[in-house]
Amino acid sequence: APARHVTVRVAPLGARMVLALVEDRTRERRVEAVRRDFVANVSHELKTPVGAIRLLADAVHDAADDPEAVKRFSDRMVLESERLTVLVQQVIELSRLQGDEPLESPLPLSVDDVIGLAADTSAIDAAARGISIVTGGERGLKAMGNEEQVVMAVANLVANAVAYSEPDSTVLVSTKPVDGSSGAFVEISVVDQGVGIPSVEIERIFERFYRVDPARHRSTGGTGLGLSIVKHVAATHGGDVRVWSVEGQGSTFTLSLPRADPRPEPPNHDSTDT
Ligand code: ADP
Numbered sequence: 001a002p003a004r005h006v007t008v009r010v011a012p013l014g015a016r017m018v019l020a021l022v023e024d025r026t027r028e029r030r031v032e033a034v035r036r037d038f039v040a041n042v043s044h045e046l047k048t049p050v051g052a053i054r055l056l057a058d059a060v061h062d063a064a065d066d067p068e069a070v071k072r073f074s075d076r077m078v079l080e081s082e083r084l085t086v087l088v089q090q091v092i093e094l095s096r097l098q099g100d101e102p103l104e105s106p107l108p109l110s111v112d113d114v115i116g117l118a119a120d121t122s123a124i125d126a127a128a129r130g131i132s133i134v135t136g137g138e139r140g141l142k143a144m145g146n147e148e149q150v151v152m153a154v155a156n157l158v159a160n161a162v163a164y165s166e167p168d169s170t171v172l173v174s175t176k177p178v179d180g181s182s183g184a185f186v187e188i189s190v191v192d193q194g195v196g197i198p199s200v201e202i203e204r205i206f207e208r209f210y211r212v213d214p215a216r217h218r219s220t221g222g223t224g225l226g227l228s229i230v231k232h233v234a235a236t237h238g239g240d241v242r243v244w245s246v247e248g249q250g251s252t253f254t255l256s257l258p259r260a261d262p263r264p265e266p267p268n269h270d271s272t273d274t
Contacts, residue, residue, distance in 0.1 A: 034098070041209050042091050045223070049084040053077055083223075090225040093152065094208065097232035103146055106237070108260035111141040111186055115173045118154035122162045130168040133158065137174035142260035143186045145237045150257065153233040153241075156226040157190040157253045163222065164251070165194035177259060184259040185239065189252055196247040205243070206231045230255065 056077045063069035119133045126133050143150065154173070161171040172191040177184070197205060201212045209224040227241075230253075234241045237257050245251035 038095070038098070038208065045087060045209060046084070049080045049087065052080045053084070056080065087223050087225070090223055090229060093229055094225055094232065097149075097229065097236060100232060100235040102238065103236050106144040106146065106258075108142045109145055109147045109150065111143055111175050111188065112139055114143070114147065114150050114154055115175065115188060117151045118158050119173060121155040122158045125159070126162045126171065129162070129165075131162055131165055131171060133162070133171045133173065135173045135175075137176050137189075139175075141175055141177055141186045143237075143257040144260045145257055149233045149236070153230045153255060154188055154190070156230050157255065160222075160226060160253075161190050161192035161194065161251070165192045169193045178256070185256045186259045187254050187256050189254045191250065191252045193250040196249055196251055197243070197245040198247050199245075202243060202245060206241070 056073045059073045060070055060077070063073060115135055119135065122133065158171065158173060165171060170193060172189075174189050174191070176187045176189070178187050179185075197212060204210045205212065206227045208228045210228075211222060211224040230241050234255060234257070239255065239257040241256070242254045243251060244254075
C-alpha cells in the first residue's frame with residue numbers, strides 16, 4: 001500500500017499562547033487531582049458510619065433476648081445514620097461549591113433573617129447544654145448573595161460555636177457594616193467562649209475533613225466539612241472568612257459578604273400621575 005502522506009500545519013504559537021496552554025493544562029490537572037482526592041476522602045469517611053451501622057445491626061441481632069441492649073444498640077444506629085445523612089448532605093454541598101464559580105444571580109438578602117434562621121438550626125442543641133445564642137450589632141443590613149448558601153454557612157459557624165463551647169456559656173452572633181478600599185461589606189461574626197483552636201492548627205481548619213484532635217472532639221461527631229463549606233460560600237460570594245482564637249478562651253469566626261447597595265431605599269412615591 002502506498003505510504004499515506006499527511007501534512008500537519010503547525011500554526012506558529014506565540015510564547016504567551018504556549019504559556020497559557022501550559023497553565024491551562026496545569027490547572028486542569030490540579031482540578032482533577034483535587035477531585036480524585038475528594039472522592040478518595042469521601043469513600044474513606046463513608047466507611048466509618050456504614051461500618052458502625054453494620055456492626056450495630058449484628059449486635060441488635062445477637063442481643064434479641066435483651067431488650068435493654070437492643071434499645072441501646074438501635075439508638076446508636078439512629079445516631080450513626082443521622083451522621084451519615086449529614087455527611088452525605090455536606091459532600092453534595094461541597095461538590096457543588098468547590099469550583100468557586102461566582103454566583104450567577106445574587107440577590108439582596110436580609111442579614112437579620114439569615115442570622116435568625118442560622119441560629120434556629122442550633123437552638124435545640126444549645127438549649128440542651130444551657131448555651132444561649134444572642135444576636136447583636138447593626139440591624140437592617142442587606143448582603144448580596146444566595147440566601148440558602150449564606151444561611152448554611154452561618155449555621156455551620158453557629159453549630160461549631162455551640163459544639164466547641166462549655167455548657168452554660170454564650171454564643172454571640174453580631175453584624176457590622178464595613179467600608180473599605182475593596183468595597184462595602186457586611187461582617188457576620190460568631191463569637192464563642194469555648195475551647196479555642198491551637199495556633200498551630202488554625203491554618204488547617206478550613207481544609208476538607210480536617211479536625212483538630214478528633215479524639216478530644218469525638219463526642220461532637222463532626223464531619224470536618226463544615227468550615228470548608230463556609231470557605232467556599234465566602235469565595236462564591238466574593239467575600240472571605242477569618243478566624244481569631246485563643247486556646248481555652250474562645251474563637252471568633254467572621255464571614256464577610258458584599259453589602260447590597262448601601263444607599264437608602266428610594267422614597268416610595270405616591271402616584272402623582274394626572
Ligand atoms: P467539624 O464537623 O469537625 O466541626 P469543621 O470543618 O466545621 O468540622 O471544623 C473543623 C475543625 O475546626 C473542628 O473539628 C474543630 O476542631 C475546629 N473548630 C471549628 N470551629 C471551632 C470553634 N468554634 N471552636 C473550637 N474549635 C473549632
